[in-house]
Amino acid sequence: MSKASGNASAVSSAQTSIYEWEGKDRQGKPARGEVRAAGENQVQAHLRRQGLVPIKIKKQRLGSGKAIKAKDIALFTRQLATMMQAGVPLLQSFDIVGRGHANPNVARLLNNIRTDVETGSSLSAAFRKHPHQFDNLYCNLVEAGEQAGILDKLLERMATYMEKTEAIKSKIKSALMYPISVVLVALVVVAVIMIFVVPAFKEVFASFGADLPGPTLMVIAMSEFFVAYWWLMLGTLGGGLYAFIQAWKRNEQVQKLMDRLVLKIPVFGALIEKSCIARWTRTLSTMFAAGVPLVESLNSVGGASGNSVFSDATTKIQQEVSSGTSLTGAMTQANVFPSMVLQMCAIGEESGSLDHMLGKAADFFEAEVDDMVGGLSSLMEPIIIVFLGGLIGGIVVAMYLPIFKMGQVV
Secondary structure, three states: OOOOOOOOOOOOHHHOEEEEEEEEOOOOOEEEEEEEEOOHHHHHHHHHHOOOEEEEEEEOOOOOOOOOOHHHHHHHHHHHHHHHHOOOOHHHHHHHHHHHOOOHHHHHHHHHHHHHHHOOOOHHHHHHOOOOOOOHHHHHHHHHHHHHOOHHHHHHHHHHHHHHHHHHHHHHHHHHHHHHHHHHHHHHHHHHHHHHHHHHHHHHHHOOOOOOOHHHHHHHHHHHHHHHHHHHHHHHHHHHHHHHHHHHHHOHHHHHHHHHHHOOOOOHHHHHHHHHHHHHHHHHHHHHHOOOOHHHHHHHHHHHOOOHHHHHHHHHHHHHHHOOOOHHHHHHHHOOOOHHHHHHHHHHHHHOOHHHHHHHHHHHHHHHHHHHHHHHHHHHHHHHHHHHHHHHHHHHHHHHHHHHHHHHHO
């Protein structure tokens, strides 16, 4: 089997598509592969120039396959680093990883990058054509590795960094998902009770001919509102939530406001803050250890923290470091880092092992996140039980109060 690739530099990636082809080589043996081109005619011309006779050409559907996630990029980086350390050539490594991946979109992405590298582009330049999958941090590290001749080592370091970052994100999501899902289930249960159960009780109480207790009247009034305006409540809740999410995504001021508020949430705010510090220190440690200058490294650090409070602080730190202030002094003036991080940073600057000390700080805060997630899981269970018991139990008791009173009268 042989494989051909299109000249990616001839047309921009925005105007080209990926085509799968099958045909025969000069010896008449079956051949197939993929090529990036602007149309089928260009594919045919390209294959004929290589002495291949095309039999079947099919355009790949760009929408097929799952979305490319950060976990996919982390896995690809780990595999690429491992194969390069084993002496496998770069282009062959892309072929192996692309063929073995279950997600067609990842295989297509790797084929595009391989094509760019094969036509003379540097690996970092090929990565920069796909900013949604490879951010500045990733591309800067790859570029530093290419220039220093240690690409395999920096890819391994990048893979470790991405794996640790994804692990922290996963733990934060798991800690937040449990209470959110329980609250949503509680809202659904309350809605069902208000719309279907309480009206049935109301019909029974109408035959009593007696005054109902205050709590029962309040629950019935709420039920009547639910039944009459459930569509309005659902539309308001859904529309408001959608508008809020869109504003959070698109409006910079809303993003900054929410990032500040998130850090002030009891318990969860401390968890998110520790995770931001862990990512900040891990990113700077990785960049500095790769030989990227400190001021240039700070360009990628702020965005990697995942919170605009730390991103804005990083911008100020970078400006002060550029003007000659020490990193520890600039971080102290930013007033967002705990004393332990500042002390370890100061020791790292004095001893010339800043990357090592920042890495140790990242290890510490990652362990803190692990401990907090484990503690939150144990803490949230009794709180949620009390919440659900009070909510559902209060409604049930309110509806049975008239029955209890009738029993006392009899």
